[in-house]
Amino acid sequence: MSLYVYLYGVIPTPEDGDNPFSSHKGIDNEHELQMKNYGDISAVFCHVEEEEYGEEVLQEKTNQMDWVQEKAFHHHEILMNIRERTALIPMKFCTIYQSEANLDDMVHNHQDQMKALIERLDGKEEWNLKVYCDRDQLSKNVADHNLNIKEKKDEIAQMSKGRQYLESRKLDQYVQQEVEREQDAFGSALHEQLTAYSVEDTVKKNWNRDVTGKDEEMCWNSAYLVPLERVEDFLEIITNENEKHKSSGWILEATGPWPAYHFAKLT
Amino acid sequence: MTIEHPTQSSSIVDVLETVLDKGVVIAGDIRVGLADVELLTIKIRLIVASVDKAKEIGMDWWETDPYLNSKAAEQNTKQLEDENKELQKRIEQLEKNANAGQSNRFV
Numbered sequence: 049m050s051l052y053v054y055l056y057g058v059i060p061t062p063e064d065g066d067n068p069f070s071s072h073k074g075i076d077n078e079h080e081l082q083m084k085n086y087g088d089i090s091a092v093f094c095h096v097e098e099e100e101y102g103e104e105v106l107q108e109k110t111n112q113m114d115w116v117q118e119k120a121f122h123h124h125e126i127l128m129n130i131r132e133r134t135a136l137i138p139m140k141f142c143t144i145y146q147s148e149a150n151l152d153d154m155v156h157n158h159q160d161q162m163k164a165l166i167e168r169l170d171g172k173e174e175w176n177l178k179v180y181c182d183r184d185q186l187s188k189n190v191a192d193h194n195l196n197i198k199e200k201k202d203e204i205a206q207m208s209k210g211r212q213y214l215e216s217r218k219l220d221q222y223v224q225q226e227v228e229r230e231q232d233a234f235g236s237a238l239h240e241q242l243t244a245y246s247v248e249d250t251v252k253k254n255w256n257r258d259v260t261g262k263d264e265e266m267c268w269n270s271a272y273l274v275p276l277e278r279v280e281d282f283l284e285i286i287t288n289e290n291e292k293h294k295s296s297g298w299i300l301e302a303t304g305p306w307p308a309y310h311f312a313k314l315t
Numbered sequence: 316m317t318i319e320h321p322t323q324s325s326s327i328v329d330v331l332e333t334v335l336d337k338g339v340v341i342a343g344d345i346r347v348g349l350a351d352v353e354l355l356t357i358k359i360r361l362i363v364a365s366v367d368k369a370k371e372i373g374m375d376w377w378e379t380d381p382y383l384n385s386k387a388a389e390q391n392t393k394q395l396e397d398e399n400k401e402l403q404k405r406i407e408q409l410e411k412n413a414n415a416g417q418s419n420r421f422v
């Protein structure tokens with residue numbers, strides 16, 4: 049059985065040429081992390097057994113949740129570790145080659161691009177922002193402060209029972225629309241402030257409660273690539289805004305620094 | 316406001332969302348068909364949540380607890396009942412209106 053190659057990421061070649069990661073075990077908990085030098089850039093990888101990481105086996109394993117969880121976290125831990133020392137192009141989970149020769153080919157084909165990407169990522173950190181809100185509280189705030197809604201409520205109170213029912217339903221729908229608009233406006237405004245400090249950004253999908261496991265609703269989800277010298281200011285905005293809007297039911301959550309998962313792109 | 320180190324277990328969703336979904340995609344030699352990230356995250360989060368909880372109270376109540384199951388069912392029934400009542404009311408009202416406007420009936 050042959051040895052496959054599990055690739056974690058690509059880094060600038062360390063000046064002393066030593067492999068700083070040799071003390072780490074790889075994804076199979078057996079083979080050590082290795083570094084292979086390609087001139088200016090180096091690949092960080094580990095060997096894995098074909099019978100454990102071949103296509104068919106992996107197909108099965110990726111359906112086992114505990115396996116995915118353990119290995120995804122391992123992948124992430126290693127990348128976090130590398131990121132602390134050096135600029136890094138993080139690979140997607142389970143990027144595997146059938147031989148070192150195949151890895152060599154891939155790196156050679158992308159060498160210039162990778163070098164340029166590493167230079168672009170160097171000296172910057174990825175930070176993620178998630179905004180949550182207490183939807184009930186926000187609905188109440190909107191209903192209390194929106195003059196259209198207040199007026200409409202008074203109108204409805206004067207109507208016949210049957211019409212009251214229908215009109216109330218319509219009004220409820222309108223309130224929910226306004227709430228969604230408010231959520232979007234809040235996120236966009238915050239996002240605009242933050243992009244002044246970042247060199248790149250991306251707005252992501254909001255996850256529903258089944259995914260987040262939170263009581264509050266996610267209403268903004270974004271990632272930023274922030275130059276090191278601006279990280280403090282960037283985070284200060286989030287802290288301040290969070291303080292300011294906490295009482296109205298908004299929760300701002302910043303996490304980082306991450307490996308530049310969202311901003312490392314090769315074509 | 317929380318600034319978390321992303322490896323903390325509390326940010327399991329963040330980690331999965333990014334690790335399974337992002338990062339440089341250069342076709343490796345092995346094709347890995349990961350299931351939908353959203354679904355994976357839900358499943359894994361549920362496992363982790365139940366394991367944590369089970370550890371906390373020292374038993375595997377989450378699969379077999381009849382109270383939790385019946386409570387969920389109860390809530391469901393109540394919701395249906397409420398909806399039913401509301402619909403009844405609407406029908407009555409519509410019928411009244413229809414009777415009032417007999418000349419417009421096509422039946």
